[in-house]
Amino acid sequence: MRVTVLGCGTSAGVPQIGCDCAVCRSPDPRNKRLRCSILVETMGQRILFDTGPDLRQQCLGAGISRLDALVFTHAHADHLHGLDDIRAINNVIGRPLPAHAHTDVLQRIQERFPYAFGGGQDGRGGFWRPEIEPRPFTGDGPFTIGPALLLPLAHGHGRSRVWGFRIGNFAYSTDADRLDEAYLEALAGVEVWLVDALRDKPHPSHAHLDRTLGWIDRVRPRQAWLTHMNHEVDYATWQARLPAGVTPAHDGLVIELED
Numbered sequence: 001m002r003v004t005v006l007g008c009g010t011s012a013g014v015p016q017i018g019c020d021c022a023v024c025r026s027p028d029p030r031n032k033r034l035r036c037s038i039l040v041e042t043m044g045q046r047i048l049f050d051t052g053p054d055l056r057q058q059c060l061g062a063g064i065s066r067l068d069a070l071v072f073t074h075a076h077a078d079h080l081h082g083l084d085d086i087r088a089i090n091n092v093i094g095r096p097l098p099a100h101a102h103t104d105v106l107q108r109i110q111e112r113f114p115y116a117f118g119g120g121q122d123g124r125g126g127f128w129r130p131e132i133e134p135r136p137f138t139g140d141g142p143f144t145i146g147p148a149l150l151l152p153l154a155h156g157h158g159r160s161r162v163w164g165f166r167i168g169n170f171a172y173s174t175d176a177d178r179l180d181e182a183y184l185e186a187l188a189g190v191e192v193w194l195v196d197a198l199r200d201k202p203h204p205s206h207a208h209l210d211r212t213l214g215w216i217d218r219v220r221p222r223q224a225w226l227t228h229m230n231h232e233v234d235y236a237t238w239q240a241r242l243p244a245g246v247t248p249a250h251d252g253l254v255i256e257l258e259d
């Protein structure tokens with residue numbers, strides 16, 4: 001399995017428009033964070049998690065032109081509003097793209113992007129609108145994408161519910177401020193965990209660093225990577241402070257692990 005971090009920034013991205021703080025002005029490329037998204041390649045499947053506003057740049061940067069499926073964590077703008085760029089993928093693969101999401105999330109997507117649900121083909125084999133094929137999951141158990149098995153896990157995010165995923169020995173939990181016992185138990189034995197840590201100070205809808213470190217202490221993955229970081233996080237400062245086996249992610253990070 002190969003996981004590519006396409007973006008590990010919070011909703012505003014880093015640098016943030018109009019900010020001249022030290023991190024926003026930092027020349028360190030690890031302090032440039034696009035909106036959160038990952039590509040998971042496993043068992044012959046290329047699966048994109050979320051379609052944020054930086055999707056076009058992320059696909060060009062990582063050389064992504066073909067996908068087998070989309071998976072959505074939730075329907076916030078920073079995870080969804082690049083959906084139009086899926087049209088380019090539709091044109092490469094010549095068909096609608098299966099989109100796996102919880103029923104409620106699919107409904108929110110359909111409210112905002114009704115034109116992405118059917119009717120995107122121009123009659124000559126091309127797509128003039130993005131077209132996704134809804135594949136709802138209920139959250140009661142795992143679902144499959146080809147031979148790959150994905151276990152969806154619900155966590156809290158302010159007033160919202162967001163879906164994390166376990167795929168083999170990898171887990172992804174972005175936009176999280178509350179994980180319950182069952183969630184932590186479901187992650188037992190994961191080798192690599194990519195998990196939300198917004199900043200040092202507490203926040204109403206994201207875990208701050210201490211809370212995330214508490215979760216990591218419970219799950220004890222071989223390696224934890226932090227994501228959804230805002231402009232208060234200087235990469236080198238956090239890297240120097242974090243315990244062994246915990247590292248801030250950076251855009252372009254590639255994680256390899258067994259399927």
Ligand SMILES: [Zn+2]
Pocket residue numbers: 010011036076078079175228
């Ligand atoms: Zn987010």
Ligand SMILES: [Zn+2]
Pocket residue numbers: 015016019020021022023024231232
């Ligand atoms: Zn800033």
Ligand SMILES: [Zn+2]
Pocket residue numbers: 074076157175
């Ligand atoms: Zn969110």
